[in-house]
Amino acid sequence: MLQHLFGFKGGVKPQTNKAPSVQQPIGQAPLPARLYVPLHQSIGGSPNPLVEAGEQILKGQLIGGADGWMSAAVHAPTSGTVLAIEKHVAAHPSGLPTLTVVIAPDGRDEWITRTPLDYRSLAPERVREALRDAGVVGLGGAVFPSHAKLTAASSVAVEQLVINGAECEPFMTCDDLLMRERAEEIVRGSAIFRELLAARRVLIGIEDNKPEAVAAMQAAVQRLGEDHEVVAVPTRYPAGGAKQLIRVLTGKEVPASKRSTDLGVQCFNVATAYTAYRALAYGEPVISRIVTLTGNVLQPRNWEVRLGTPLRDLVALGQPKADTNKYLMGGPMMGFEIPDLAAPVIKATNCVIAGSPTLFPPSPPEMPCIRCGACAEVCPHELQPFELYWFARARNFGKTQEYHLFDCIECGCCSYVCPSHIPLVQYFRFAKSEIWSREREKQAAEAAKARFELRNARAEREQAEKAERLARAAAARSSERKPASAAASPPVAVAESGVASAVASEPAIASPPIDADALKKATIVAAMERARAQRAAVQPRNTEQLTFQQQREIAAIEARRANLQAESSPDEVNRPQRAAE
Amino acid sequence: MISTLVIMALGALVLGAALGYASIKFKVEGDPLVEKIEAILPQTQCGQCGYPGCKPYAAAISAGEADINLCPPGGMDGVRKLADLLGREVKPLEVEEKPKQVAIIDETTCIGCTLCIQACPVDAIVGAAKQMHTIIEPLCTGCELCIKPCPVECIHMQPITENLDNWKWKYPVIEIKRAA
Ligand code: SF4
Numbered sequence: 001m002l003q004h005l006f007g008f009k010g011g012v013k014p015q016t017n018k019a020p021s022v023q024q025p026i027g028q029a030p031l032p033a034r035l036y037v038p039l040h041q042s043i044g045g046s047p048n049p050l051v052e053a054g055e056q057i058l059k060g061q062l063i064g065g066a067d068g069w070m071s072a073a074v075h076a077p078t079s080g081t082v083l084a085i086e087k088h089v090a091a092h093p094s095g096l097p098t099l100t101v102v103i104a105p106d107g108r109d110e111w112i113t114r115t116p117l118d119y120r121s122l123a124p125e126r127v128r129e130a131l132r133d134a135g136v137v138g139l140g141g142a143v144f145p146s147h148a149k150l151t152a153a154s155s156v157a158v159e160q161l162v163i164n165g166a167e168c169e170p171f172m173t174c175d176d177l178l179m180r181e182r183a184e185e186i187v188r189g190s191a192i193f194r195e196l197l198a199a200r201r202v203l204i205g206i207e208d209n210k211p212e213a214v215a216a217m218q219a220a221v222q223r224l225g226e227d228h229e230v231v232a233v234p235t236r237y238p239a240g241g242a243k244q245l246i247r248v249l250t251g252k253e254v255p256a257s258k259r260s261t262d263l264g265v266q267c268f269n270v271a272t273a274y275t276a277y278r279a280l281a282y283g284e285p286v287i288s289r290i291v292t293l294t295g296n297v298l299q300p301r302n303w304e305v306r307l308g309t310p311l312r313d314l315v316a317l318g319q320p321k322a323d324t325n326k327y328l329m330g331g332p333m334m335g336f337e338i339p340d341l342a343a344p345v346i347k348a349t350n351c352v353i354a355g356s357p358t359l360f361p362p363s364p365p366e367m368p369c370i371r372c373g374a375c376a377e378v379c380p381h382e383l384q385p386f387e388l389y390w391f392a393r394a395r396n397f398g399k400t401q402e403y404h405l406f407d408c409i410e411c412g413c414c415s416y417v418c419p420s421h422i423p424l425v426q427y428f429r430f431a432k433s434e435i436w437s438r439e440r441e442k443q444a445a446e447a448a449k450a451r452f453e454l455r456n457a458r459a460e461r462e463q464a465e466k467a468e469r470l471a472r473a474a475a476a477r478s479s480e481r482k483p484a485s486a487a488a489s490p491p492v493a494v495a496e497s498g499v500a501s502a503v504a505s506e507p508a509i510a511s512p513p514i515d516a517d518a519l520k521k522a523t524i525v526a527a528m529e530r531a532r533a534q535r536a537a538v539q540p541r542n543t544e545q546l547t548f549q550q551q552r553e554i555a556a557i558e559a560r561r562a563n564l565q566a567e568s569s570p571d572e573v574n575r576p577q578r579a580a581e
Numbered sequence: 582m583i584s585t586l587v588i589m590a591l592g593a594l595v596l597g598a599a600l601g602y603a604s605i606k607f608k609v610e611g612d613p614l615v616e617k618i619e620a621i622l623p624q625t626q627c628g629q630c631g632y633p634g635c636k637p638y639a640a641a642i643s644a645g646e647a648d649i650n651l652c653p654p655g656g657m658d659g660v661r662k663l664a665d666l667l668g669r670e671v672k673p674l675e676v677e678e679k680p681k682q683v684a685i686i687d688e689t690t691c692i693g694c695t696l697c698i699q700a701c702p703v704d705a706i707v708g709a710a711k712q713m714h715t716i717i718e719p720l721c722t723g724c725e726l727c728i729k730p731c732p733v734e735c736i737h738m739q740p741i742t743e744n745l746d747n748w749k750w751k752y753p754v755i756e757i758k759r760a761a
Pocket residue numbers: 368369370371372373374375376385386389414417418419420421422424
């Protein structure tokens with residue numbers, strides 16, 4: 001089994017610092033006092049909460065239903081009571097709040113009935129749905145819903161399925177330990193992915209600084225009689241980037257504008273394969289993940305942590321040293337500083353690093369770029385970071401896009417080598433989010449313009465219609481007046497002659513108008529009756545595809561309206577009910 | 582000598598005819614400059630520039646009647662883009678730049694007069710006569726045109742706060758430390 005390896009350009013070799021956290025096996029993190037499970041934990045639509053405050057829930061119960069196809073469900077990590085569904089600080093560099101289900105565990109940790117799926121006999125479509133409803137997302141950190149990646153492009157057959165166990169970020173060892181301890185499940189999960197994609201080969205790429213993991217995976221592959229190829233790839237950051245690993249294992253280069261399936265290759269993280277297998281074969285949704293807790297702590301180790309565990313509870317397990325001054329989520333190259341330890345562990349939390357001034361010395365002041373080109377040499381995507389930096393700094397976003405800003409994977413190699421200590425990646429992130437926000441604004445402006453034009457057109461049309469109506473009415477009146485003038489004169493005279501005579505003349509001439517009035521009333525009543533029947537028959541329903549946010553808003557408005565109506569006229573409220581009866 | 586002149590005259594004629602033909606054949610509908618300017622304006626349709634909407638303002642700019650620094654919702658960013666497009670000088674805004682905001686109707690006070698619906702240029706308000714009205718927040722451009730017509734003063738503006746959907750990475754700031 002000789003695998004020819006390809007290289008990728010650039011890359012760096014930072015100190016790996018992986019040894020401290022692999023000394024102990026994966027530990028089970030204890031149940032915290034409160035769990036804060038954010039609803040939005042994956043790329044795509046935000047799941048809608050399916051539970052209410054005060055509800056008793058079981059471990060593994062669905063608490064957030066996937067919102068559409070590009071979304072993934074969220075489940076209760078343990079049994080207990082839902083305390084609230086409220087805004088809680090997110091595990092996000094901004095520290096802004098996000099809608100979160102707060103759970104008080106009851107300590108019993110009682111499962112829902114788990115039903116294993118016979119995924120071999122199911123249609124692939126059903127399996128994908130099952131994965132979505134089990135909340136399986138890319139656990140490498142990108143949290144892209146996995147089921148959405150499991151559809152092969154219609155034009156190109158999937159040649160290779162790449163299982164990513166490279167784990168190139170320094171400090172991080174969660175995938176390493178998972179491969180050492182739970183290799184069989186990973187291999188079985190990969191086999192499921194392979195079947196769904198009808199992939200010809202399965203390549204499991206692992207950096208060669210993890211010989212134990214390579215050995216464990218090879219043994220598992222042999223035990224299960226699969227023909228997956230376990231390949232040790234040279235250790236060089238960022239070999240674990242999906243595009244880099246694909247390049248190394250298959251020699252295929254995926255451009256930014258294309259998906260990897262278009263080139264007949266797809267890539268999944270080992271932990272994703274593991275959770276997919278647990279979800280299908282055991283009916284266990286994704287409610288926990290392995291998190292590396294390392295850095296400036298006395299007890300570096302990997303923990304299996306329930307999603308929603310506050311980071312404060314997690315870092316306490318490692319006993320941070322006294323001079324710890326910050327915490328990073330993700331690795332030191334691509335991670336971010338956690339603004340608030342009240343934020344919970346989410347599906348994207350692969351590593352938490354305690355930092356100290358000695359471990360991560362504050363970066364020296366930024367100096368001018370000397371155009372040494374070191375950044376361009378290490379960029380794995382062959383970009384020119386110094387040019388990008390120049391334009392991003394000057395807020396010349398059009399130019400940054402010309403220099404392929406969106407090909408940048410924010411790997412941080414360029415900042416790592418820059419002798420002028422320029423925080424290049426920060427500039428790129430800034431430029432990217434600025435471009436996105438402008439794009440959003442532009443779309444909003446275009447939509448506003450379209451609505452404005454529609455409205456003007458409508459106003460014009462209405463005015464024209466009104467003018468036409470008036471003209472018609474005037475024409476009708478003038479044509480009526482001539483023949484009617486003779487007959488109409490007596491009543492006019494009567495009306496003018498005084499009330500008494502009008503009353504006197506009433507029985508004589510008023511009987512036909514009364515009939516006409518009654519007739520008109522009857523028709524109106526009939527029309528209203530018809531309208532009501534129609535309303536009852538076809539309830540206008542444009543409220544089915546609403547997001548949770550919108551439903552909430554409607555509910556709040558309805559409640560306010562009910563209050564208002566109850567205040568103003570109590571009988572008003574009853575009327576619609578009566579009509580419905 | 583004469584033949585040269587004839588050739589030149591012929592060439593001029595042919596080219597002139599070609600140009601004339603092209604100008605008719607490839608005639609651009611509308612004024613492309615106005616469209617380009619309009620694409621830069623924020624389409625808030627608020628009239629704060631003194632024109633009844635973004636398009637009239639764009640037309641006035643292109644005709645050279647209006648300055649490029651009159652649109653407050655567009656902000657300095659908009660002025661800069663306009664200056665770029667037109668080769669004019671960047672000028673500070675006439676009035677102060679405001680943070681982005683949306684209108685909110687206090688539904689307990691709303692009497693359902695529909696006056697705000699008629700005022701909203703972008704159809705961001707829903708309601709019916711004698712019914713409570715409400716503003717569709719994502720559609721509101723924050724133009725403030727609905728504030729004045731409301732007879733019971735139940736509409737107010739609220740700045741849009743930062744949330745996870747509109748959050749942006751900040752421009753890297755370098756701490757300035759005092760030299761020891
Ligand atoms: S490494 Fe730094 S100094 Fe050198 S060219 Fe790149 S940005 Fe400039």
